[in-house]
Amino acid sequence: MIRTLHSCLLILLLSPTMLISTTHAGEAPKHDLVRRSCVHASYPEICLRTLSSYGAAASTPRDLAQAAVRVSLAHVRRASEFLSQLKVGGRNCVEQMGDSVEELSKTLAALEHLRxxxxxxWQMSNAETWVSAALTNEDTCLDGFKEIDGKVRSDVRRKITNVARVTSNALYLINLLDDQSRGKP
Incomplete structure (x- = not known):
């Protein structure tokens, strides 16, 4: 009788766990790709936040790298629009953001046609080079705002830092894709 009671209790305790694990098992692989890929990114929290919505659409590391470049491209475009509206400094920064848009667009095209x-x-090398160049543009963008103090510089720094972080994550995911293609863990 006591054994039967223990067995019933054990089954009742394990049932929710088994139900949860089987319920999420079908959903998990795509979201696990995002989680597994972002865990060692330069900015893992930003990577998870910006790419988690792509979980269903990103079924391969290549899809995820493309999504990361799209996120970076969207951030660069928004930052460029913001910078172009400023009345002070930053003309070089706007040009550099324009260069970043071009480089990230070429990266996305290379990843979409990757075979x-x-x-x-050669295609992987180009993609890595273009994203690295975009990241360099973003890192040097603030030089045009050295003479400007206060809120404008703070706003510019925040936007450019955000852009640089998502671009850094995109570069990480492209490098990860390259490593996986070479059979590296």
Whole structure:
């Protein structure tokens, strides 16, 4: 009798756990890709926050890298619009953001047309180079605002820092994709 009672209690205790694990099992792989990929990104919290909505659409590391570049591109465009509306300083910064838009657009096109074969290494190298160049543009953008103090510089710094962080995460995911294509863990 006591054994039967213990067995029933054990089954009751384990049932919700088994139900939860089986309920999420079908949903988990795509969201797990985002979680697994973002855990070692330069800015993991930002990576998870900005890419979690792509979980259903990003079923491969390549899809996720493309999503990260799209996020970066959207942030660069918003920052560029903000900078172009400022009345003080930053003309070089606006130009650099324009260059970043171009470089990230080329990166996205390269990732969308990425194919295994002879050109794969060359395409990956180009994508990594373009995202690195966009990141450099973002890092040097604030130079035009050195003479400006106060809220404007603070707002610019916040926007550019945010752009640099999502771009850094995009570069990480592209490098991860490259590493996986070479069979590296």
């Amino acid at each position: 295994r074969g002879a050109d794969f290494r």
